[in-house]
Amino acid sequence: MAASLIISAPASGAGKTTLTLALARAWRNRGLNVQCFKSGPDYIDPAFHAAATGRASVNVDSWAMDRATIAHLVNRGVDADVVLAEGSMGLFDGVAARGLSGTGATADIAEMLGWPVLLVIDPSGQAQTAAAIAAGLRDYRAGVRLAGVVLNRVASPRHEDLVRRALTDVGIAVFGALPRHAEINLPKRHLGLVQAEEQAEIGKLIDEAARFVTEHVDLDAVLRSAASWSPQPATNGLNVTPPGQRIALARDAAFSFVYPHMLETWRAAGAEISTFSPLADEVPDASADVCWLPGGYPELHAGKIAANARFASGLRAFAATRPVHGECGGYMVLGAGLTDAEGVRHEMTGLLGLETSFAKRRMHLGYRLATLAASMPGHQAGARLRGHEFHYSTILAQPDTPLAVVHDATGAVIAETGSRRGQATGTFFHLIAEDQ
Incomplete structure (x- = not known):
């Protein structure tokens, strides 16, 4: 007890x-x-x-x-x-x-x-x-x-x-x-x-x-x-499918917003997770079958990320044959450019056409219910995903194929649909669970 x-x-x-x-x-x-x-x-x-x-x-x-x-x-x-x-x-x-x-x-x-x-x-x-x-x-x-x-x-x-x-x-x-x-x-x-x-x-x-x-x-x-x-017996666990068997996870001060239950659920389902640091100019594990870029603070490290050519070229090479997904800050880094608080634009990896600006700050906050229009790692088209969005970046351009129809908690449709281009996908919301 x-x-x-x-x-x-x-x-x-x-x-x-x-x-x-x-x-x-x-x-x-x-x-x-x-x-x-x-x-x-x-x-x-x-x-x-x-x-x-x-x-x-x-x-x-x-x-x-x-x-x-x-x-x-x-x-x-x-x-x-x-x-x-x-x-x-x-x-x-x-x-x-x-x-x-x-x-x-x-x-x-x-x-x-x-x-x-x-x-x-x-x-x-x-x-x-x-x-x-x-x-x-x-x-x-x-x-x-x-x-x-x-x-x-x-x-x-x-x-x-x-x-x-x-x-x-x-x-x-x-x-x-x-x-x-x-x-x-x-x-x-x-x-x-x-x-x-x-x-x-x-x-x-x-x-x-x-x-x-x-x-x-x-x-x-x-x-x-x-x-x-005393804990009561649970009839089931969390309904989250790992995005792959071997997951290359970006992990450092710019990519750190990961719900602990997500990683635990992936591992419990048998997935193996290897971490790499984009800030240290590292690349995803070549043996991984999917790469996941979580959120964090890329806007505070945009110059360093843009200068890390080995990371960018390695990620592009990975995405040529295997899926890459980004959440919030990770989504921004998959995009074409990120403008920092001083108004300076930094070249990102270009796997998506997304352009974001931290200079034009506006808070985006709230629960999200997304119905996938296309598949993303771990989830098929039509899946309903529950997540949460919290950032201050403004979308300047989101030209790629929308990944999902996204609603807020009141049922209103929102503009942050996520994107898909080739093997790359991204969302502004952080995934919490898939609906049963």
Whole structure:
């Protein structure tokens, strides 16, 4: 039996990730096995979870996954002492239209699995109103149980006392209060946190967060508030077909946005994965039968990618006889050109005609349901794929054959159809699962 909690908040930016990492490391330091999960389609946070716990973390997503898939994924917590799921955005925030088992809200996972919610409340600029917000979240949905609250970024002992009294008056437990502490702020960039693998000091940062939270939060009381949970048998696993038997996967600071459950599912189906670094001017493994370029930050490395002639020629040679697929940033690199934030155009590999610009920034964010008009690695024409899109690049030209008809979560058709030319395909969405 594992002690299980979901870390959530009224909104983004309250400190969910920092608290999740701190609690995970603090309990691990006590000798407990801690398993983390991420609710929603975030591909950055699971790497931080793994750094804190020493165990791989995966996403669980009520819009893109059915209940059986979620049950299969959370079974990895069977040998854990503590299970922590980090939420996304605010507790009840999801899309307007229901997906396979919910709207993508953290509350869906809390209710589905019976895991109580530990709220992170940032009472900056307020006092008693923080209690009204917490009480509203507690009472909003009957199937979601609130364990209690941790206050973050309190301004002073007097401020803490005002908020604590108000929360006590409405019957909500306060497990601790964290003063402002600049040393444990996680660095950010335009798509979220700077990735864990890019931060040489991430271990020290998590250790400091754990020390700080241990000093200010009653860890034993938090554990007592958790649910005792045992994984239920799953009737099936994730419905994802590997794109090939031997997969050459681009993997470095420019190509790193891969959902952990995707790679695990490919390997579980018998696929072999070899990695290569386009930034190091490496080429795909010649023995691979498919090449996959995930998303990441090509816009931050566009000059280097353009200068790496060996990578470009090697990828073109690979694509002459075997399939190559790119997701989001990988799709942009398969294109003809990428214009960076300063307005400088960089030549990309030219396997597709796609032209994108990071100088003309506009956020593209949301779930995607794509019906393939043509096949792509691992999936045949007519397949319905569920994924998520998040980038700031603008399409200047998308001249190739559309890969799919793509809808957002409301059912509206969107312009980012993906592309196909010869053996090369690409999409702006990151694949999460194929519909059953």
